[in-house]
Amino acid sequence: DGGITQSPKYLFRKEGQNVTLSCEQNLNHDAMYWYRQDPGQGLRLIYYSQIVNDFQKGDIAEGYSVSREKKESFPLTVTSAQKNPTAFYLCASSIPRGWPRASNQPQHFGDGTRLSIL
Amino acid sequence: SQQGEEDPQALSIQEGENATMNCSYKTSINNLQWYRQNSGRGLVHLILIRSNEREKHSGRLRVTLDTSKKSSSLLITASRAADTASYFCLGSNTGKLIFGQGTTLQVKP
Numbered sequence: 001d002g003g004i005t006q007s008p009k010y011l012f013r014k015e016g017q018n019v020t021l022s023c024e025q026n027l028n029h030d031a032m033y034w035y036r037q038d039p040g041q042g043l044r045l046i047y048y049s050q051i052v053n054d055f056q057k058g059d060i061a062e063g064y065s066v067s068r069e070k071k072e073s074f075p076l077t078v079t080s081a082q083k084n085p086t087a088f089y090l091c092a093s094s095i096p097r098g099w100p101r102a103s104n105q106p107q108h109f110g111d112g113t114r115l116s117i118l
Numbered sequence: 119s120q121q122g123e124e125d126p127q128a129l130s131i132q133e134g135e136n137a138t139m140n141c142s143y144k145t146s147i148n149n150l151q152w153y154r155q156n157s158g159r160g161l162v163h164l165i166l167i168r169s170n171e172r173e174k175h176s177g178r179l180r181v182t183l184d185t186s187k188k189s190s191s192l193l194i195t196a197s198r199a200a201d202t203a204s205y206f207c208l209g210s211n212t213g214k215l216i217f218g219q220g221t222t223l224q225v226k227p
Binding site: 039043 | 206219
């Protein structure tokens with residue numbers, strides 16, 4: 001079955017440490033997204049990518065970095081510059097490349113990674 | 119970004135009753151989508167309504183969109199305990215994705 005896999009499910013970070021969250025999809029989707037969700041809140045867009053080797057900042061990109069070297073993979077690094085990283089991180093994908101078509105398609109989500117600070 | 123607003127923030131009903139959630143937004147949109155999130159899980163797409171549509175049905179779900187009022191509603195009929203979840207609206211236009219803050223629905227058996 002096709003889907004999106006996020007790993008790990010739980011992640012702990014020490015102060016000053018960078019951590020990388022994995023997101024892999026086998027849906028053959030062009031577009032991929034990273035969101036942050038805080039308790040009782042909606043989702044906020046961190047980064048998105050419409051095509052391999054291209055990505056754009058979302059609303060809260062500071063302290064995060066991404067890469068898109070393969071269509072299937074869109075890892076997110078939470079850097080030490082992100083002062084409040086504790087949150088639930090969700091990865092999503094959708095079919096077509098390019099706005100506005102990508103925004104007209106349903107997004108498929110992984111089950112998230114919960115990041116906490118030690 | 120300008121997040122959408124949803125109300126109520128929390129809703130508790132008995133099984134078999136209908137549940138209505140509302141979403142308001144500030145900018146113009148091309149379409150509006152509704153998603154469901156079970157606790158600790160990712161979001162699952164429920165239904166999409168385009169800006170030129172006023173109402174859409176899918177099973178026990180009914181979605182309306184009023185672009186003049188910049189609002190949408192999601193109605194779940196004949197609710198079941200398994201409908202217990204958080205529900206989010208997502209409005210999108212060129213280059214922007216705007217999630218609402220969600221309504222937490224509890225359906226009591």
